[in-house]
Amino acid sequence: MNRFVLPLIIFFVLIIFLGVGLKLKPREVPSPLVGKMAPTFHLAQLHDASKTITPEELRGKVWLLNVWASWCVTCRQEHPLLVEMSRRNIVPIVGLNYKDKREDGVDWLQKLGNPYVLSAYDHEGTAGIDWGVYGVPETFVIDKAGIIRHKVIGAITPDVIQDKLIPLIKELNGA
Amino acid sequence: MLNKLLFTLLLVFTLPLAHAGEAVPTTDDPVLEKRVMAVADKLRCLVCQNQTIADSHAELAIDLKNQVREKLRQGQSEQQVLDYMVARYGDFVLFQPQVKSTTWLLWFGPFVFLGLGFVVLIAMLRKRRQLIQQAPGLSSEEHARAASLLAGTDK
Amino acid sequence: MIPEIGHFSLILALVMALALGVLPITGSLNGNAQLMALARPVARGLFLFVATAFGCLAYSFIVNDFSVLYVASHSNSLLPVHYRFAAVWGGHEGSLLLWVLMLTLWMFAVTIFSKRLPEEIVARVLGVMGLISVGFLAFTLFTSNPFERLLPAAVDGRDLNPLLQDPAMVIHPPMLYMGYVGLSVAFAFAIAALIGGRLDAAWARWSRPWTTIAWVFLTVGIMLGSWWAYYELGWGGWWFWDPVENASFMPWLVATALIHSLAVTEKRGAFKNWTVLLAIIAFSLSLLGTFLVRSGVLTSVHSFATDPARGVFILGFLGIVIGGSLALFAWRAPKVGLGSGFDVISRESMLLVNNVLLVAAAGAVFIGTLYPLFLDALDMGKISVGPPYFDAVFAPIMALAVFMMGVGPRARWKQASLAEMTKRLLPWLVASVVLAVGVTFLFGHWTAPVVGGVTLGLWALLSSLAYLVARVRDSAGVGVWTKLRTTPRATYGMLLAHAGIGIFVLGVTLVKGFESTSEVRMRMGDTTTLDGYAFRFLGVQQIQGPNYNSSSATLEITRDGAKIATLHPAKRIYTAQNMPMTESDIYSGVFRDLYIALGDRVSIDEWIVRIQHKPMVNWIWGGCVFIALGGLLAVSDRRYRLAITPPAQH
Numbered sequence: 014m015n016r017f018v019l020p021l022i023i024f025f026v027l028i029i030f031l032g033v034g035l036k037l038k039p040r041e042v043p044s045p046l047v048g049k050m051a052p053t054f055h056l057a058q059l060h061d062a063s064k065t066i067t068p069e070e071l072r073g074k075v076w077l078l079n080v081w082a083s084w085c086v087t088c089r090q091e092h093p094l095l096v097e098m099s100r101r102n103i104v105p106i107v108g109l110n111y112k113d114k115r116e117d118g119v120d121w122l123q124k125l126g127n128p129y130v131l132s133a134y135d136h137e138g139t140a141g142i143d144w145g146v147y148g149v150p151e152t153f154v155i156d157k158a159g160i161i162r163h164k165v166i167g168a169i170t171p172d173v174i175q176d177k178l179i180p181l182i183k184e185l186n187g188a
Numbered sequence: 189m190l191n192k193l194l195f196t197l198l199l200v201f202t203l204p205l206a207h208a209g210e211a212v213p214t215t216d217d218p219v220l221e222k223r224v225m226a227v228a229d230k231l232r233c234l235v236c237q238n239q240t241i242a243d244s245h246a247e248l249a250i251d252l253k254n255q256v257r258e259k260l261r262q263g264q265s266e267q268q269v270l271d272y273m274v275a276r277y278g279d280f281v282l283f284q285p286q287v288k289s290t291t292w293l294l295w296f297g298p299f300v301f302l303g304l305g306f307v308v309l310i311a312m313l314r315k316r317r318q319l320i321q322q323a324p325g326l327s328s329e330e331h332a333r334a335a336s337l338l339a340g341t342d343k
Numbered sequence: 344m345i346p347e348i349g350h351f352s353l354i355l356a357l358v359m360a361l362a363l364g365v366l367p368i369t370g371s372l373n374g375n376a377q378l379m380a381l382a383r384p385v386a387r388g389l390f391l392f393v394a395t396a397f398g399c400l401a402y403s404f405i406v407n408d409f410s411v412l413y414v415a416s417h418s419n420s421l422l423p424v425h426y427r428f429a430a431v432w433g434g435h436e437g438s439l440l441l442w443v444l445m446l447t448l449w450m451f452a453v454t455i456f457s458k459r460l461p462e463e464i465v466a467r468v469l470g471v472m473g474l475i476s477v478g479f480l481a482f483t484l485f486t487s488n489p490f491e492r493l494l495p496a497a498v499d500g501r502d503l504n505p506l507l508q509d510p511a512m513v514i515h516p517p518m519l520y521m522g523y524v525g526l527s528v529a530f531a532f533a534i535a536a537l538i539g540g541r542l543d544a545a546w547a548r549w550s551r552p553w554t555t556i557a558w559v560f561l562t563v564g565i566m567l568g569s570w571w572a573y574y575e576l577g578w579g580g581w582w583f584w585d586p587v588e589n590a591s592f593m594p595w596l597v598a599t600a601l602i603h604s605l606a607v608t609e610k611r612g613a614f615k616n617w618t619v620l621l622a623i624i625a626f627s628l629s630l631l632g633t634f635l636v637r638s639g640v641l642t643s644v645h646s647f648a649t650d651p652a653r654g655v656f657i658l659g660f661l662g663i664v665i666g667g668s669l670a671l672f673a674w675r676a677p678k679v680g681l682g683s684g685f686d687v688i689s690r691e692s693m694l695l696v697n698n699v700l701l702v703a704a705a706g707a708v709f710i711g712t713l714y715p716l717f718l719d720a721l722d723m724g725k726i727s728v729g730p731p732y733f734d735a736v737f738a739p740i741m742a743l744a745v746f747m748m749g750v751g752p753r754a755r756w757k758q759a760s761l762a763e764m765t766k767r768l769l770p771w772l773v774a775s776v777v778l779a780v781g782v783t784f785l786f787g788h789w790t791a792p793v794v795g796g797v798t799l800g801l802w803a804l805l806s807s808l809a810y811l812v813a814r815v816r817d818s819a820g821v822g823v824w825t826k827l828r829t830t831p832r833a834t835y836g837m838l839l840a841h842a843g844i845g846i847f848v849l850g851v852t853l854v855k856g857f858e859s860t861s862e863v864r865m866r867m868g869d870t871t872t873l874d875g876y877a878f879r880f881l882g883v884q885q886i887q888g889p890n891y892n893s894s895s896a897t898l899e900i901t902r903d904g905a906k907i908a909t910l911h912p913a914k915r916i917y918t919a920q921n922m923p924m925t926e927s928d929i930y931s932g933v934f935r936d937l938y939i940a941l942g943d944r945v946s947i948d949e950w951i952v953r954i955q956h957k958p959m960v961n962w963i964w965g966g967c968v969f970i971a972l973g974g975l976l977a978v979s980d981r982r983y984r985l986a987i988t989p990p991a992q993h
Binding site for chain 3: 209210211212213214215229230232238239240243278279280281282283284285290291293294295297298299301302305306309310313314316317319320321
Binding site: 042043044045046052112137138139141142143144145147148 | 234235247248251252255274275276277278279280281
């Protein structure tokens with residue numbers, strides 16, 4: 014082989030990679046927690062500081078953990094979809110109110126509707142770090158055995174609910 | 189001159205009002221803080237992209253720094269803290285990628301490339317010298333043929 | 344009306360670029376002198392139209408024409424006028440126009456300084472550059488038109504990113520782009536030579552000064568960017584191994600290799616293929632940089648607002664330009680002659696060793712920058728590659744390169760003796776080590792990496808001095824002064840640039856080894872000390888700027904009771920975007936900087952203040968200045984002046 018062709022070949026491999034790279038989303042970081050046991054937490058409830066909540070209470074059920082905050086703009090976008098999901102009783106949704114003021118969070122739910130069966134109040138954001146949360150909103154799907162099966166980064170969209178969440182929840186419930 | 193005088197006067201009058209003490213360091217444990225920053229320097233701030241959490245003032249970066257501080261204070265080693273972060277945020281959070289099969293090329297590639305470069309260079313220089321010594325008075329066409337010969341045999 | 348004139352000029356420029364890319368090259372292939380003669384006038388016309396377009400855009404900025412979308416997005420009526428001008432290249436569209444302007448400016452320069460060149464070479468060089476400008480003009484017009492109107496016009500603009508409202512940012516992009524784009528001249532010479540199938544020493548001689556000047560611009564551009572990051576980003580770092588920085592650094596490394604290999608090719612007619620390949624790679628990397636910065640494939644602190652359609656366009660363009668030239672290379676290179684001989688140990692081989700090292704170093708930067716993308720594309724996980732990686736992989740390769748930099752120039756051309764070189768250089772090496780230990784001791788504690796770095800820096804300085812000493816001593820019978828005066832400027836240029844590397848290495852090592860930071864809470868009247876300097880906090884004042892509100896602190900620095908400076912670090916809020924900015928203040932000197940940044944207000948009268956003592960930090964940029972000056976000195980050598988001035992004057 015003519016060794017002078019080598020640079021051309023290397024360049025074509027590079028071009029293919031760069032082309033594929035255009036389709037990738039460098040800003041989305043997949044969670045290493047998917048497929049692993051959900052981290053535990055002991056947090057006060059948003060509406061009642063004297064009561065606590067832990068993920069263990071939901072063992073045996075398929076459920077969603079939705080991380081949100083009243084200061085988060087994108088959360089407002091996805092909120093109606095969550096309310097709709099809870100109205101249709103698709104799956105129990107637990108809220109994790111992240112680095113918020115308690116009154117603001119309660120207020121928000123009162124105004125915009127409360128889709129959550131329970132809301133945990135993570136004022137310090139430590140549970141958030143344990144769950145690998147790096148932006149709000151984020152949504153986790155947890156199966157009956159307490160294993161995280163999926164994570165949605167950013168706002169939920171109707172497409173995500175139809176194509177990803179509902180089939181996954183059905184599958185997990187069937188198993 | 190007048191300015192200086194005014195300034196001194198001003199200072200004299202305001203001094204009793206302002207408290208004049210030693211500034212308070214933001215940390216009470218500089219040794220720990222140094223370790224925190226050393227770990228923070230290796231961690232990527234996920235929301236700000238391409239900053240370490242040591243450099244970033246984003247809220248998440250501050251939270252993560254606090255978490256690092258807390259873990260170190262509890263007596264965990266720096267490696268344990270890094271492992272803790274990787275378990276939650278993935279390899280992406282490390283600015284110093286772990287050495288494993290998928291990163292061998294990254295870590296050793298440049299050195300292998302360098303070694304290979306030297307080997308090829310020396311081989312080429314030797315072969316060139318031979319070619320030129322064998323045929324000292326080559327015409328330019330013959331030079332060209334010699335070169336293509338070189339091209340064909342080398343790799 | 345003015346924006347439309349600009350838009351129209353760009354369209355005309357595209358037509359002219361097409362003509363320039365096709366006609367003169369065709370003429371050169373079938374010996375049509377008339378077609379070849381078109382190259383110069385068309386290239387000049389192209390420059391004129393692009394300059395007109397650029398002028399129109401600048402005018403729109405200066406008169407605050409917010410009916411132009413690009414102006415409305417990157418300027419504001421409160422923005423001072425010099426920043427309004429700099430805002431022309433404050434975003435993607437305008438900076439692309441600046442790119443094209445620089446490209447045509449280089450073409451214009453080629454039309455002037457090419458009187459000695461054969462017509463067909465001029466036709467091909469300008470033709471190749473014309474083809475490159477076709478790509479960029481089409482890119483500008485079809486995906487990133489800066490003259491797009493906004494109807495109805497905005498009442499006021501969104502303002503220029505406050506980070507860019509800075510004097511260094513006014514000159515950094517033009518310098519950097521001059522460097523980036525300047526590499527296209529060396530590239531065009533290489534392609535012209537390949538088209539003609541005649542690669543000879545003359546080709547190397549013609550492209551050498553162009554390459555060096557482009558490299559000088561690139562050096563200055565990178566230096567300004569680093570300096571800006573140091574004082575403007577507010578945390579005192581000066582290089583972050585960010586993809587955008589790497590994108591400018593890779594062409595620099597390869598261009599540095601090219602400068603050295605051009606020397607071998609010019610002197611011996613040897614390794615022509617390699618040199619041509621380097622010229623292609625250097626410009627390819629600057630195109631790749633454009634792709635990385637503007638397509639969004641990599642995340643970066645300072646890339647442009649990105650758009651996948653633009654990415655596809657540049658990628659296609661990259662494929663055509665680089666793929667085409669590499670194919671041409673694969674076709675022509677096997678027929679290129681060997682050149683004359685030299686020994687395995689010789690100045691020539693040393694220059695090639697330098698090439699291997701610099702290209703490997705560029706390879707390390709390349710792989711570190713793109714590896715996350717490779718893994719992600721293969722679905723093998725997401726990783727980050729940051730400063731610790733480059734410290735571990737890039738630094739050792741460069742350390743070897745700096746060491747060889749002291750050795751190489753002492754090898755004789757054609758054949759050198761390793762034993763003789765060792766004998767002559769060993770004392771200087773020992774001196775470097777001893778001095779390094781002394782210097783490190785002077786600064787305080789010492790660690791192996793610091794001693795190693797200082798040794799290298801001193802070695803670069805001392806070996807350059809040794810070169811001059813040996814040159815004078817070896818010339819028996821001639822006076823010292825005469826010998827120094829007859830030493831070519833190119834040699835002084837080399838020594839100056841190498842010494843600049845030494846200064847740079849010293850700065851990097853010492854600031855990294857001995858900098859210290861203190862973060863304190865301060866009330867009015869409080870003092871704190873760091874490394875023997877006392878800082879007294881004299882309060883915070885509210886100051887109204889043209890387009891920002893500022894909380895400006897006053898700190899008085901004393902040493903042993905004597906006042907040495909008053910600094911005003913500040914926090915600004917830029918009103919249009921409501922964006923906070925940390926404006927650090929620096930007491931700058933040859934041997935240290937005292938760097939103060941004002942942090943958050945923690946209570947009504949208490950602020951967080953971050954103070955840094957950075958010894959020798961200015962040597963980093965000082966070194967770069969020497970490197971650039973060395974390049975300029977080399978270009979001013981008589982040899983090249985003869986080559987580029989018209990024969991009529993001789």
